[in-house]
Amino acid sequence: MKNQAYRMALLYDFYGDMLTDRQKEFYDLYYNEDLSLAEIAENYGITRQGVRDVIVRAEAVLTELEDKTGIIRRFHKMQEQFAQIADALDGICQLNEDRYQDDALEGLCAQIRSVLSDLKQE
The missing domain is CATH 1.10.10.10 (Winged helix-like DNA-binding domain superfamily/Winged helix DNA-binding domain)
Structure with a gap:
């Protein structure tokens, strides 16, 4: 129910x-x-x-x-895709932290995280 x-x-x-x-x-x-x-x-x-x-x-x-x-169906699919993007981004950020410590890559991760956050709120 x-x-x-x-x-x-x-x-x-x-x-x-x-x-x-x-x-x-x-x-x-x-x-x-x-x-x-x-x-x-x-x-x-x-x-x-x-x-x-x-x-x-x-x-x-x-x-x-x-x-x-099918708007609700597409909404749910987008939410799943956002979660997949967030997981991949976490992996990239962790890899950068563990191996490279590249400031440019860290900045790009932050930029992607910000865009993803904006997309989730729309």
Whole structure:
């Protein structure tokens, strides 16, 4: 269940702006505020099934967008690639420290580390 909640949170973070205001509100209450369908229904004066229908439609919209664009899949792949670059950079810096003590190489390592840090934050 935790994995499903994480997936739904990512879908909402990436594609939530594509939902209607009502879908956003119900989705947020259900997944982020952890309200039950009955609690949401009671607060809005509609049936539990009505709330469920809105949330299911919102989930379908978000899932369809990810299926078509693959943005989250690409995001995860980029995060893995950033980790691989960071590992390789650590190896290069360690090799320089152990064998060469080259100031120019150390400066390049720092420059790459800075660029990688900027990329991770975007």
